[in-house]
Amino acid sequence: LTGGLSIPDPRQREALIKLEISMQTGGQLVLTDAEQRLDSVLFKMKQKEIVGPDCPPAMHFFKARHLIKTSPIFSLLQKMPKGGALHVHDFSMVNVEWLVKNVTYRPHCYMCFTDSQSIRFIFSSQWPKPLPHCSPWILLENLRAKMINTTDLDNSIMGNLTLFTDQDPETVYPSQDVVWDRFEQSFLAVWGLVTYAPVFRDYYYQGLTEFYMDNIMYLELRALLPEIYELDGSTHDTAWTLKTYQEVTRQFTTDHPDFYGARIIFTVHRGVNISTMTGAVEKAMKLQRDFPDIMAGFDLVGREDTGRPLWYFRDALSLPVERGVTLPFFFHAGETDLEGTEVDQNLLDALLFNTSRIGHGFALLRHPVAKDLYRRRDVAAEVCPISNQVLMLVNDLRNHPAAALMSENHPMVISSDDPAMFGTSGLSYDFYEVFVGFGGLRSNVGSLKELATNSIRYSSLTPKQQEEALALWQRRWDRFVSENAF
């Protein structure tokens, strides 16, 4: 670049603009003719959608969803083979409508109302024992039999199982504390439904179906692996739960041969004490040894701001290395605004514990040393834009820090965290926010392609499996491009 005491040279300007475009995610990819034609189609669509006050990524997703649903870009993104979903939690995979219309209509389903205006469920062959802080149990079958119209009841149940609302989200959730509280309450409401053994299998199968329908071919599921109960109140242990995930995954891939599979990241709540954490890490090591195919690794879950920092659990998290045992970590880190606090060191600590990816990494930009190390070690951030917006880390998604990360091709994948909780499904909504919001007019088919292949490259699959999965993805991608490039 010349010193500036000359008139700008248009060719130099053009070169700098091109240089910047080439630095973004996918900027190095050479597009085929068909891909370039698809890119022109998408560019024209974006020019229409990006201007004006109703630019969806600028709005809260709850208000933007109906706009996105009718977007031609979204419809293309739904058809696009997106690779794997690497950051999804076990009990928020399935549209809550399915939970209400299918699960709560099964026999022996009881419900009660908590003091804090939430609901709880249980399936039981006998009348269940009362829960503390909850109304007497009601058998849903009886309740519905007395009603002429059950739509209101079903809608009200549904509203308790998700954060999504048609009301103004800023009014319903005035602060991070409120939205996290409601998040945890909805999670507890779902709990009794999905930890019932027959539902547990069906729920997971249905979850895989929803991701499959959204053209996802692979899943890494963060799972608490709780005790699963039967109608008589008997329970199964963690290994049973993991084995069930394995069986259902096998069944699903048999039924859908173009689905590559799923792996499990065992998760523990970060609110536990040190001895519980130690026990959990020991259990994780055992599961990793006994179920190497399905087990991907270990992570902590729950709100970072109110939970314990990784460093608090350093002895427990050091056990695998001390014992020479492999236990890959996939830590949530940097899902916070609290710069400079202990929790804010999670990003660095996850790295020191050799994490394989970071969940969110929202605070990465404020940590240049950690950011640089993540990049050099090629450890990807699992970016979940809608989750970050709903949980009130960011308002206008065009300002999401990962927009900056994408402009320099920082290692990342896109995921949906808790789709059912946020009123999304699969990955397409999050891809929309990324493509239109993060990328503006600048992101292109190359960006989409790289994000999709990243989800395989940064997965826990072995190199050989990755190759297989990439080949499978490439065939579907080529078909997608040829069918949509005009």
Added chain:
Amino acid sequence: LTGGLSIPDPRQREALIKLEISMQTGGQLVLTDAEQRLDSVLFKMKQKEIVGPDCPPAMHFFKARHLIKTSPIFSLLQKMPKGGALHVHDFSMVNVEWLVKNVTYRPHCYMCFTDSQSIRFIFSSQWPKPLPHCSPWILLENLRAKMINTTDLDNSIMGNLTLFTDQDPETVYPSQDVVWDRFEQSFLAVWGLVTYAPVFRDYYYQGLTEFYMDNIMYLELRALLPEIYELDGSTHDTAWTLKTYQEVTRQFTTDHPDFYGARIIFTVHRGVNISTMTGAVEKAMKLQRDFPDIMAGFDLVGREDTGRPLWYFRDALSLPVERGVTLPFFFHAGETDLEGTEVDQNLLDALLFNTSRIGHGFALLRHPVAKDLYRRRDVAAEVCPISNQVLMLVNDLRNHPAAALMSENHPMVISSDDPAMFGTSGLSYDFYEVFVGFGGLRSNVGSLKELATNSIRYSSLTPKQQEEALALWQRRWDRFVSENAF
């Protein structure tokens, strides 16, 4: 850093944390004992203010102002010598209460109501000619004489001169378009008051006073240099306006010897056509030659998203270099969310036109090539957090992109853009947002010190003047530290 197949070493962890802290703005400064004591005081204050749902930088400034006003950190920041204010516009320097209580009470002040529910003013010895799209003129003196209580009238006038409101800002300003429209209307409402010659002088003197009271010692004012009118309707030319700025500045520095001075950046609206812009650049070159002491340079103003990009004016902006004439540029650039559009190239183009600083640079993080060049050329961004929040580029100021810039000591200064419009005064409110919001618990006395000295280092003052100003600042800083370190 070791490969990760070992337990994290606490000393290495400590070293990385320290390294990151040392990279932030002010991270290289060695603090005196007194500065360290002041730092502890501030750290303890921050620990209290930063937690909880009422963390002021997370809220809209209009809702947070009353909290900030009572903050002990804010009270320290008010006393702190902050150096210069390098990004402030001519007709939003003075608290609107002064405009109403002082200016509109002067004789011969007429007001009318526009069709778009704004107001206009004029001072005139005769009854003024009617304005298009405005009610008949009312002489304020007559109107007030008829009223028992003029408080409501005065408050209503005040509300028209500023964006600040006690109502819910999200409701009053639902979109960027609405807030910019109201911004421009308020600006037009102020216009007739402040372009009246006697008011013009007093307004500027009062503006300097408000900055001085906030412990600012130097100002670079972006000024439109409009024709100023007298009571008989006669007008003065641009040179008169510039000379008046010079005279009033001299008067003010005579009255306040510890105020270092002020310089003017001549600004033109980016909505004009090419021939008008060419004329403006020519005028700027002439003014720069005739008034080298007071003239700092040239800039374009008005909303970037709806205005013309710098590149559109490339021929006009190339004139100074073509003619071998010095005209420093101080371009607004990157005050936008519209990634990948023509306007979004302003950041790069400002650089190609050799800008001396960037106004805002909000989009810098999404432009890694431009960002890197700015850094290497040491061209500072003038960061105006409250302006960006009120004009709806960012909601939670902890997410402002300059928080990331500050974590890597990117060249920057803090300013307030249009303090009267946003309900602020001087720089202290913006410094509060930066110190508490951008920096979290991590920013410290070093950050504040570097931001203050940056405002002198990146000013348009000559090296010799900068030395003088820095010496003056240092004396005041040392006094401030010794008076507040316990």
